[in-house]
Amino acid sequence: MADALVEGGFAQAGYTQVSIDDCWSNGRDPNTRRLRADPDRFPHGIPYLVQYMEQRNLTLGIYADSGRKTCANFEGTYGYEELDAETFIQWGVSYVKMDACNMPDPTFRTRMYTRFGDALQQAQRKTGIGLIYSCSWAVYFGKNESTRPLTGLYHEAGCNTWRNFHDIGNSWKSLYSIIMHWADYWSDLQKKPSGTFNDADMLLVGDMSNDHGGLSVEQARLQFGFWAMIASPLFIGADVRSMSPVYRDILLNQRVIAINQDVSGRQADCVLGCSGAPAESNTGKMAASTNLQVWFKSVTTTTTTSNKASMAIAFFNLNNGSTPNNQSATLNITYQFSARRSQIGECFDLWSASTVDLCNQGRGGSSEYWEIRVVRVDDDTDFDGNTKDDPMVHVSVAALNMPPTCHRLLRIDSHSDDQIQPLLFS
Template sequence: MKNIHVLFTMAFFVCLFICRVKLLDNGLARKPPMGWMSWGYYRCGVDCDENPGKCLDEYLILSVADTIYNEGYQEAGFEYIIIDDCWSEHERDSHGRLVADRSRFPHGMKYISDYIHAKGLKFGMYTNVADVTCMIYPGSKGYFGIDAMTFAEWGIDYLKVDGCFASESFLNTAYIKFGRYLNKTERPIVYSCSWPFYIQFIHHNKPNYAQISSHCNLWRNYLDIENSWQAVRNTIKFYQNNYPEISKYHGPGQWNDPDMLIFGTGVLTEGQSRLHLAVYAMLSAPLLLSCDMNKLTAYEKKLLLNMDLIAVGQDPLGVMARPYDLPHSITLWVKRHLPMKGDKYYSFSFALVNMETGEATVSFTPGDYGLESVDGYSVMDVFSGKFLDNVTLTNRITVTVPSQDVMMYTLYAL
């Protein structure tokens, strides 16, 4: 009997450990998600008669899927198509289930999911942990289990869960509970949380990133990005200033999320667009567009399909670049990544960022920032794809960075 009791106890703790691992690591989002999300550009686009150009409906979502599939974005890694707030009816059905708006999504969400999946793409949706969403549509409070199963039955691959109108104490339990219900569906669903944003900026407390990163695949840290250069600048400054705290919890399966890319909106210069995307890639941030895909400029599309740039952002190591302050308000972001030489020397990318007005010239020595290969490195300009020169660890590199722009180089060990 004693041996049986010991075996039972061991089995219990093994089961407990396995269940805990399943809860904390769903095996998803091993690289930062890439795709398109409706909110930044289309917002709560429900008035389709008065404003058809900003209509959030079935036609829009299917057309985005077609564009990503047909124009090379899928091959570059853009795969998630995510519907944000304002997609549902204002009332649940008689069984307590969420219902897609019948006029804007006449075929329902399973139809959209099947259409997206048929193209090899992935489908994402939105809910909120409180009684209502941020735009006063039905929230998931009291319905976590029903909603998780509904989303799973619709075949979603990604769920953004917002935190409007929720107390701090509720946020700190609700996100954990909702994640458990998502796991119970046994459908692989990337779990995107807004948890730390609400803790810090609504409840004015310090987020517990150790806890958050244990329960979410990615999480919003900062304010919603707006369609302006100033919003991009403020967002980047937040990640620069908070690097020591948030970088510790960032990596495969768990990502800091600086919100969407505002390409296709006409508010950024080419230099600002380069800077926006380059810093996000250096951060290993999710790359989620939010725009009318037909309004992307030829240059923006070229940037988004620059595979040397995308490779830095999608590197399997998932390192969040470290910022260093250089003279003249230049920030040097340094990121270690693959490939390696001889399983010993990593490659590195350097992004020299100038968010100020007026160009600036700075110098730096690569060996001061973690490089180790005594044989030196071959330097590639990430935006042109051209190899420029070979450098040693002690070479001094001088670069002039234009106003509100970035110079970005990848160094491969020789």
């Protein structure tokens, strides 16, 4: 698998970690009590595997469980937190996914995650070697994100990333449920501490197994686009060795990956079709009944000579296709820059890799999928009360004729490096 990541261009695109999930271990050494790798699956042990990855400029991630047993009933970390943290760092793994099955008491979960987090930090201080601590703790608190202990996850347990919802299954029904969870709690999910990430689970793109039917190509693009907008970690859940070119191209789309990997780590705002979406609050619109959602986030576009402020806009038609349901949606955005500069540069459809016709000063541009209208307005008095200091810009973006379970993903660049701050959605 590691060789396929390199040879297939995945590593170059940023997929540089191979993570082992449950079922890798074979109990503990009777003398040292350290975890042992299954000798049939990993005859040379985990340190050898780490070295194999490093020779290919990859890293290795590993699975553990804070209970007495893992979810698949292998050896757990309960009572061995310090030893296992020390072992993982000595082995050279770069990422630990900590699950929470088989706890002696469910109320222990908070304590156990904090105990392992403390052990990791102590081992890292001794060695100077850091790793990513991924926690499944949050998902065990139920669905309501407003009651999640985000402060405890980061400041007490030291988690860098955490799962938020149930395990994803290889079906549109499962993917839809995760997207709707984000639609219900998007504003709560944004309250994560800076530098941490909500994990929506692995990507199904390219998983052609027969269980539950899998995803169509359009649904796979929709998942990848949504994960990019919410800044979820990108874990490929399919076999890249046998992946068809159409799915490979989805996963290797550098324009979409850049939205996910934006330096801010910011999650998108849902501005239409979600609970508390601002476009609905401002206009009385309600898109939920039509399964339409519109998401927005400010990003930075890096070129060879400069950084440009950009905005990524995603339109999602979540209808499952049981009835003909092509949809169109329009988002009106008003924003301003903090300095007087030319406001709009170029506009890109991130899937077709094409530049969308975009005209300033109110002249419309259109294509088969998009209609863009941009107007720059310099009022006599700006929002600061000063005279003509800050250009105010109106952008109207329409995604046209989207078929069921489809989305459009657009990036509009400015000529400025000032962050784009929306003032109003409608």
